[in-house]
Amino acid sequence: MTLTFESHGPAETRRLGERLARLFRPGDVVLLQGPLGAGKTCLAQGIGRGLRVEERVKSSSFVLVNEYNGRLKVYHADLFRLEDPEEVADLALEENASDGLLLVEWPDRAPDELPPDHLLVRFDVVDATTRHILIEGRGRRYEELMEGLSLTKRDGKTAQTRQTTHARPRD
Numbered sequence: 001m002t003l004t005f006e007s008h009g010p011a012e013t014r015r016l017g018e019r020l021a022r023l024f025r026p027g028d029v030v031l032l033q034g035p036l037g038a039g040k041t042c043l044a045q046g047i048g049r050g051l052r053v054e055e056r057v058k059s060s061s062f063v064l065v066n067e068y069n070g071r072l073k074v075y076h077a078d079l080f081r082l083e084d085p086e087e088v089a090d091l092a093l094e095e096n097a098s099d100g101l102l103l104v105e106w107p108d109r110a111p112d113e114l115p116p117d118h119l120l121v122r123f124d125v126v127d128a129t130t131r132h133i134l135i136e137g138r139g140r141r142y143e144e145l146m147e148g149l150s151l152t153k154r155d156g157k158t159a160q161t162r163q164t165t166h167a168r169p170r171d
Helices: 010-021 039-049 085-091 139-153
Strands: 002-007 029-033 064-068 073-078 100-105 118-125 131-140 161-166
Touching: 002 010, 002 139, 010 039, 010 131, 029 039, 039 073, 039 100, 039 118, 064 161, 131 139
Parallel strands: 029 100, 029 118, 073 100
Antiparallel strands: 002 131, 002 161, 064 073, 118 131
């Protein structure tokens, strides 16, 4: 199952992140995929806010993994500058982040070095402010998480976000 959300700006993308954060538990892995400026870090910021992280989540240019404390510990990895997939293997992300939530931006830099079971969040840029955000669960835990996401009530904070369900991922 793939859920598609339409966001009309950074604030809506952050609200979606807050909504997702309610469903996460230690050991979860979220891969954030999309072009520069698509909203990956905005979603990560919303997740951080939803997990009551006090610091603002950011993508650092030269820090590969930032760690934040909240309801869950958040490990935010930005693989943009990595050239060799072995560099990702050396980080041992899954093992080091097993006590919290692992968020990975630019997972396409080393797909074989990341866990096969994960929540994949893909960003498609529609125009200057609009994004289609496709969320797909891979593996049993994440399929269950997707069910929880599709069943959560939309409150006033997420009413602007359009949700559709697809039987399979769109490419």
